[in-house]
Amino acid sequence: MKVLIIGGGGLIGQKLAKALAARGRLRGDVISSLVLTDLVDPAPVDAPFPVEKRRCDIADRASVDALIDADTDVIYLLAAVVSAHAEEDLDAGLNTNMLGVLNVLxxxxxxxxxxxxxxxxxxxxxxxEVPDPITDHSFLNPQTSYGAQKAIGELLLNDYSRRGLVDGRGFRLPTISVRPGKPNRAASSFMSSILREPLNGQEAVCPVGRDFPHYYLSPRRCVENLIRGAELEAEALGQNRCMVMPGRTWTIGQMIDAMTAVAGPAPAKLIRWEEQPDILRIVSGWRYAFEPKKALALGLEADESFEDNIRYYLEDDLPRG
Structure with a gap:
């Protein structure tokens, strides 16, 4: 079993690689090799099987052709130009999020x-104009370039799967929080930074109000779902290979209260409230009421509480020393 993670240098790619290394198996077979690829060399991962690091730009068809060979059994396509970047630079988003997906397919x-x-x-x-709550049968109606590019990728994945060219399955990720590392260019980046930085003893800025709701999932649970998603049989997926990954809706205030319940009152005092119209314009068009019945029926899971999200960050990702 040869596994390829495109976007293997990112947060989820690295966590997925480590989880696969710990499991040693996927889809009932022993993993014989793992390839991690990104625009720059991914960090190394210890595993009981060979792990190869490669550079690849999926916007370049020749780079993709050199990466994927006939021995590759499972491909995780995680690479993307994130939301705010795709909104600022239409060409960058199109090249990676749309043409890059087409190149892989x-x-x-x-x-x-x-x-x-x-x-x-x-x-x-x-x-x-999609009515709430969003269900497995709600139509796609993106209000950002990033969302439109992802929707195009889903349609391509479904069509190539229908034709028997790939065995595809797509998962619409909730916002992943609490993410370790540094802020990125995603419009949702503050949804981690307002928790991560205070937990690290640093000040953070929140650009929206306490009552702002959104749909979340922890990095740990996301990786578990991606592994489970790869192991689903094609017959279980039906005619639409794409679905919402389970998550839960919390307000910013509920998230901060959860942080206080787990870590005490000091971190919340490091949050500064400053409205940022550019960020608010993007995120206010996002939806937060979901009923992911298909994914739940297939065995994917949400976090039980946002306190769990905080605990996972403290256990898995809090910088030591």
Whole structure:
């Protein structure tokens, strides 16, 4: 079993690689090798099998062709230009989030090996006039370029799966929090930084009010779901290979209260409230009421509480020393 993680240098890619290394198996087979690829060399991962690090730009078809070979059994396509960046730079978003997905699919088509392809989409594919709550049968109506590009990727994944060119499955990720590391260019980045930085003893800025609601999932649970998603049989997925990954809706105030319940009152005092219109314009169009019945029926799970999200960060990702 050869596994490829495109976007293997990112947060979820690295955590997924470590989880696969600990498991040693996927889809009932022993993992024989793992390839991690990104625009720059991913960090190394210790594993009981060979782990190869590669550079690849999925916007470049030749780079993709050199990366994916006929021995690749499972591909995780995690790489993306994130929301605010895709909104600022239409070409960057189109090249990676749309053409990059097409390049991966076309390489799989040319090989004729029908690998399992796990694609991470986003709840940003919803918006506008879609009624609440959003269900498995709600139509896609993105209100950002990022959401539109992800929706196009989903349609391509479904069509290539229908044709038998890949065995695809796509998961619309909730906002992942609490993310370790540094803020990125995603509009949702503050949804981690307002917790991560205070837990690290640093000040953070919150650009929205305490009553702002959103749909969340922890990094730990996301990785567990991605592994489970790869192991689903094609027959269980039905005619639509894409679905919302389970999460839960909390307000900013509830998240901060959860942090206080776990870590005490000091971190919340480091949050400064400053409205940022550019961020608010993007995130106010996002939806937060979801009923992910299909994914739940297939065995994917949400976090039990946001206190758990805080505990997972403290256990897995809090900088030591």
């Amino acid at each position: 076309e390489r799989c088509r040319s090989l004729g090996t029908k690998p399992v392809l796990v694609f991470t989409s986003s709840i940003a594919v919803y918006g506008g």
